[in-house]
Amino acid sequence: MTDVSSALDYWPSPPPWGWTADDLDHLPAEGPNGEPDFFKHVELIDGALVFMSPQKRFHQRMIRRLSEALDSQAPENLSVVDQMDVKLGHRMRPCPDISIVETTAADDDERTFYTPAEVHLIVEVVSPESEDRDRKTKPFRYAEAGIAHFWRVENNNGSPVVYVYELDPATGAYGLTGIHHGRLTVPVPFSIDIDLDRLPR
Structure with missing residues (x-):
């Protein structure tokens, strides 16, 4: 498995090797620019990170x-x-x-x-x-x-x-x-x- 921190070097584009299901267990608490809980509500759909909007x-x-x-x-x-x-x-x-x-x-x-x-x-x-x-x-x-x-x-x-x-x-x-x-x-x-x-x- 590739280090997730190196994948974030390409943010907001995905890394060349793409995101994997196991990467979700290793995403940091903060976003690439220090945003709190940035990856708290994210899922992986066909290799793309999808951020879920606030619920109605x-x-x-x-x-x-x-x-x-x-x-x-x-x-x-x-x-x-x-x-x-x-x-x-x-x-x-x-x-x-x-x-x-x-x-x-x-x-x-x-x-x-x-x-x-x-x-x-x-x-x-x-x-x-x-x-x-x-x-x-x-x-x-x-x-x-x-x-x-x-x-x-x-x-x-x-x-x-x-x-x-x-x-x-x-x-x-x-x-x-x-x-x-x-x-x-x-x-x-x-x-x-x-x-x-x-x-x-």
Whole structure:
């Protein structure tokens, strides 16, 4: 692995050898010009560092309330985590809004990322700046990595709409299994029943 400090010599351009998923564990606390917490909210998408914009209130509330709802219904072998990286490959390490992972992995407080084999569901709450990534880039990469379930949450005039996808083993791509308004009831990855209208409050 190349020293990350030498990579920052090329900032703001990427280093000639490119960024890797492992580099994220070695980024400094401060930015190249001493900016505090510069790399605190960054993910790696196809070898490019993507800086996440400040969350809007809807986005923040959806993550918190949906995580609570899922956690209250999850079986003991699965745990809900929010804003933890998933390492999909050498140059792909997104940070989903919510993931449901194996409890044995979630219990390890030293972890900085999970592997696709440990992830059962990924949820992305769409923001205006992340729209293309959440609708196109990330679902394709999650499916390619073999993650069985993916949800995309959209803001419809203050109410959440959840698009539920399941991996088709024949094609290796996600198929849409439902668009949920008001209430979300699904049998996989475990039995889930959520009153969506109450989540953003």
